[in-house]
Amino acid sequence: MSAFAPTERAVARWENEGGAVVHALRDQFPGVLDWHYLDTAATAQKPQVVLDAMxxxxxxxxxxxxxxxxxxxxxxxxxxxxxxxxxxxxxxxxxxxxxxxxxxxxxxxxxxxxxxxxxxxxxxxxxxxxxxxxxxxxxxxxxxxxxxxxxxxxxxxxxxxxxxxxxxxxxxxxxxxxxxxxxxxxxxxxxxxxxxxxxxxxxxxxxxxxxxxxxxxxxxxxxxxxxxxxxxxxxxxxxxxxxxxxxxxxxxxxxxxxxxxxxxxxxxxxxxxxxxxxxxxxxxxxxxxxxxxxxAIGIDAIHAHETELVRQTREALRSINSITLHGPEDAAGIVSFSMEGVHPHDIGTILDEEGVAIRAGHHCAQPLMEHLGVPATARASFGIYNDESDVAALVRGLERVKRIFG
Incomplete structure (x- = not known):
């Protein structure tokens, strides 16, 4: 129970101190410390309380x-x-x-x-x-x-x-x-x-x-x-x-x-x-x-938090004129995109060098890739441990990709 208590305290502050709450949550995930993990749609990192239960x-x-x-x-x-x-x-x-x-x-x-x-x-x-x-x-x-x-x-x-x-x-x-x-x-x-x-x-x-x-x-x-x-x-x-x-x-x-x-x-x-x-x-x-x-955190709070991160990400990526965004504005927790003249695998590799983990490929959805007219996309997906610093790291990494392939 003691391992769970920090989350309960953090939840009580969620609405007023969102950034502090996410930081408190991130500390409970051994797999995301000092890493910008943006591949939760593939698999979510596990909090210590889950590891302890197992x-x-x-x-x-x-x-x-x-x-x-x-x-x-x-x-x-x-x-x-x-x-x-x-x-x-x-x-x-x-x-x-x-x-x-x-x-x-x-x-x-x-x-x-x-x-x-x-x-x-x-x-x-x-x-x-x-x-x-x-x-x-x-x-x-x-x-x-x-x-x-x-x-x-x-x-x-x-x-x-x-x-x-x-x-x-x-x-x-x-x-x-x-x-x-x-x-x-x-x-x-x-x-x-x-x-x-x-x-x-x-x-x-x-x-x-x-x-x-x-x-x-x-x-x-x-x-x-x-x-x-x-x-x-x-x-x-x-x-x-x-x-x-x-x-x-x-x-x-x-x-x-x-x-x-x-x-x-x-x-x-x-x-x-x-x-x-x-x-x-x-x-x-x-x-x-x-x-x-x-x-304990609350699904509504999680959804609101991820929705805000998606909004920030789409707004930031629109400022990079070589990027095409895929999907609706009200996407839930996921942002897929393409960069002109750059294969998504190259995007993923360079971002990895910057400490940012995204998914690049067809995402086990090849018919959708055909519909979009691309061989693959890059995808950033969010979880409860992500915050604005992850969005900023993604944008910095993509600006480096653009400079390299400029």
């Missing part, structure tokens, strides 16, 4: 779950299931609607493979590869919705494209490249009108927007723990219970069974039937600690 779970508290009759195993099982309840509370779902998976990629694969009514799926041009390839592998017929001029999913076009043949719509809540935000409720209404279900990729949204599974009216919602200041190797599929109950298991093994014989096996109810094998016990404990950490 150390305890993997050390003094460690035991298997769901199988042991000894006290420590029983206690770890209680903690593991308490983490499931905590996740449900955080995103507004029910405990029996939360499936622990390795990440959002596995969650989408699970739905693509196991949803019993395969047919046409409507995606958009801005989707991450993990929201494209699984549908292709599972044999779905893929249709693609265009984007608006400012890089948002064109829901007017999507509505015109939807037919009763569409069994699924699968969109990103926030684009990992452009930062554009989806009107999830409208997307859900459109999908349901033709009898389709809506899956939402919430990887970029859960760390920076308030998410309520019920009010969004989605059918499936997925996210990864490591985008939420938690560990890698753990993610969440939140699905309507009535849909999970009619889906067959994704994998077979221990824990997900009711009874096994060589003649026939029966399966446990959802969500257990989708959690074959020994689970990621330590990572689940880390995810719970990350949720507690983010909740």
């Amino acid at each position: 150390m305890r779970a993997g050390g003094a508290d460690y035991a298997t779950v769901h199988r042991g009759v000894y006290a420590r195993s029983a206690n770890m099982t209680l903690a593991y299931e308490a983490a499931r309840r905590r996740v449900a509370e955080f995103i507004g779902g029910r405990e029996d609607e939360i499936v622990f998976v390795r990440g959002a990629t596995e969650a989408i694969n699970l739905v693509a493979q196991c949803y019993p009514k395969k047919g046409r799926v409507l995606l958009s041009q801005l989707e991450h590869h993990s929201n494209i390839v699984p549908w292709q592998l599972a044999g779905w017929q893929v249709d693609v919705c265009p984007l608006t001029a400012d890089g948002k999913i064109d829901l007017d076009a999507a509505e015109a494209m939807l037919t009763p043949e569409h069994k699924m719509v699968s969109f990103a809540h926030i684009s990992n490249v452009l930062g554009s935000v989806l009107d999830v409720r409208r997307a859900a209404d459109m999908a349901h009108k033709v009898g389709a279900k809506l899956l939402v990729d919430g990887c970029q949204a859960v760390p920076r927007l308030g998410v309520n599974f019920v009010s969004l009216d989605a059918d499936f919602y997925v996210f990864s723990g490591h985008k939420l200041y938690g560990p890698t190797g753990i993610g969440v599929l939140c699905g309507r219970k009535e849909l999970l109950d009619v889906m067959p298991p994704y994998q077979g093994g221990g824990s997900m069974i009711d009874r096994v014989t060589f003649a026939k096996t029966t399966y446990a109810p959802a969500p257990t039937r989708f959690e074959a094998g020994t689970p990621a016990i330590v990572e689940v404990m880390g995810l719970r600690a990350a949720i507690d950490y983010v909740d």
